[in-house]
Amino acid sequence: MKTEDTMEIEIVVHSSDETIALGEAVGKSLKPGSIIALRGDLGAGKTVLVKGIARALGIEDDPVSPTFVIMNAYEGAMPLYHFDLYRVSGADELYGIGFEEFLFGKGVSAVEWAERIEAELPEYTINIEIAIPEAGGGVSETTRNIRIKGKEEWVSSFRNTAERASRTSTK
Numbered sequence: 001m002k003t004e005d006t007m008e009i010e011i012v013v014h015s016s017d018e019t020i021a022l023g024e025a026v027g028k029s030l031k032p033g034s035i036i037a038l039r040g041d042l043g044a045g046k047t048v049l050v051k052g053i054a055r056a057l058g059i060e061d062d063p064v065s066p067t068f069v070i071m072n073a074y075e076g077a078m079p080l081y082h083f084d085l086y087r088v089s090g091a092d093e094l095y096g097i098g099f100e101e102f103l104f105g106k107g108v109s110a111v112e113w114a115e116r117i118e119a120e121l122p123e124y125t126i127n128i129e130i131a132i133p134e135a136g137g138g139v140s141e142t143t144r145n146i147r148i149k150g151k152e153e154w155v156s157s158f159r160n161t162a163e164r165a166s167r168t169s170t171k
């Protein structure tokens with residue numbers, strides 16, 4: 001990835017609801033074939049963010065962590081393929097079951113533990129990293145630092161959409 005083409009923003013959220021709202025803003029900015037790579041510790045909030053993406057796509061079921069099945073597919077405005085690669089050791093394990101037909105298909109893919117397939121991720125991947133800040137100093141247990149990194153064009157247009165959305169929701 002050429003660094004001059006990429007852009008990174010950091011957003012601080014204070015609750016699961018804010019993470020869901022951020023996921024909804026992400027979901028509204030996606031198109032067929034978009035890939036969202038999610039990184040962050042166990043319990044950081046990756047699945048919570050995917051719930052927001054699902055809502056933006058008009059999916060009624062709330063995604064749950066698909067830990068034991070590798071992938072769940074949901075029908076929405078576009079199909080959503082929700083991967084959880086926590087138990088996967090690497091891409092070799094996945095090619096045997098045809099994951100690339102989903103990842104590079106016409107739906108939207110949200111991939112938890114995307115680091116397991118780092119080398120397979122295309123340069124247009126939208127990278128979202130969720131970090132739990134150190135406790136103390138008035139930081140609440142539900143605060144998360146969320147970094148969104150991707151193609152400059154996508155990130156800057158996403159930022160405008162998200163800012164507009166948060167202005168309307170606080171009115």
Ligand SMILES: Nc1ncnc2c1ncn2[C@@H]1O[C@H](COP(=O)(O)OP(=O)(O)OP(=O)(O)O)[C@@H](O)[C@H]1O
Nearest residue numbers: 014015016019042043044045046047048065142144
């Ligand atoms: N700001 C926040 N955003 C998201 N989740 C939060 C937040 N604050 C607290 N939580 C809680 O943290 C947990 C996040 O769980 P979630 O399943 O989304 O994590 P995950 O990153 O998907 O973990 P795993 O790697 O195990 O799949 C939930 O219990 C949620 O209620």
Ligand SMILES: [Mg+2]
Nearest residue numbers: 046047065112
């Ligand atoms: Mg999860």
